[in-house]
Amino acid sequence: MPTRILLEGRPGAGKTTAVRRLAAMLHDREITGFTTEEIRDGGTRVGFALETLTGRREVLAHTGFPGPPRIGRYGVDLGVMERLALPPLRVATAHSAAPGPGLLVIIDELGRMELACAAFRDTVSALFQADVDVVATVHVHRDPFTDALKGRTDVELVHLTPANRDSLPHDLIRRLQTA
Template sequence: MPTRILLEGRPGAGKTTVVRRLAALLRARGVVGFTTAEIRQGAARVGFALESLESGRRAVLAHVDIPGPPRVGRYGVDLGVMERLALPPLRSAAARPVPGDLVLIDELGRMELACTGFQDTVRRLFAADIDIVATVHAKNDPFTDTLKRRADIELLQVTRANRDALPEDLAARLERP
């Protein structure tokens, strides 16, 4: 049975840090997915970038200067970034799961979920025989709440107290036998 872990935490708890360190620890395993990062101008957050774990390609996913739609808070979201960078490897993993591969998604958030193709792909991934670790906000959301209620999901809280130990703990559980 595949491993399904959702890492839940408040903004700033360290969810992205956990996923990045986990990806580095398990790189030889065949990691598919993406991470997100804040874009800052001085002390102000002005957007978010998405980075593909397979290719290392990076693009601006959301920014205060992108007009949208869609808009999430003060950010316009470029859904084309999801289509170009995030979805191709995820769709491939869902269609042809390779034993031992691992999908890492940072994150199942409002900006990413504004892309209906992403929602569909996530549903297919959770139906496939593949290990998945994804980050989610602690806030209620119909899409992520449905995932959190699944019987095959392990929901782990990420906090500043456990974020440093969590990547190695997860890597030990997810390493190939």
């Protein structure tokens, strides 16, 4: 049975750092997916970039983007989701389990900007039905889509805090290696 872990934490708790460390430390696994990162200008957050685990990077949301959609003060470029985030996730949904450590999908994050893309929501739903391991970060806000994932019996919800963020990647590796 695949391992499905949702890392839940407040903004700035270290969710992205934790999944990046996890990806860097796992040498015996095929890993796919993406991370996100704040874009800052003079100490002020002005946007977010999306970066695949293969190094492709584009601006997902920015205060200078017109939208729609707009999430808070950010215009979101849903084309970035189509170009960068979705292709590796769609391949992963078709992946079949092989003996030994298989494919691990890392998604950072299942947040409002990413979930504004209907195709992304559909792909994530399919991914959680596929025979692959998934580690995804998720916001603490109430949201019908993420609340449904958090409520699944086959999903482990792990609360990430400043106190456990440094040890968490090591804990996740142990969980993924014994799965």
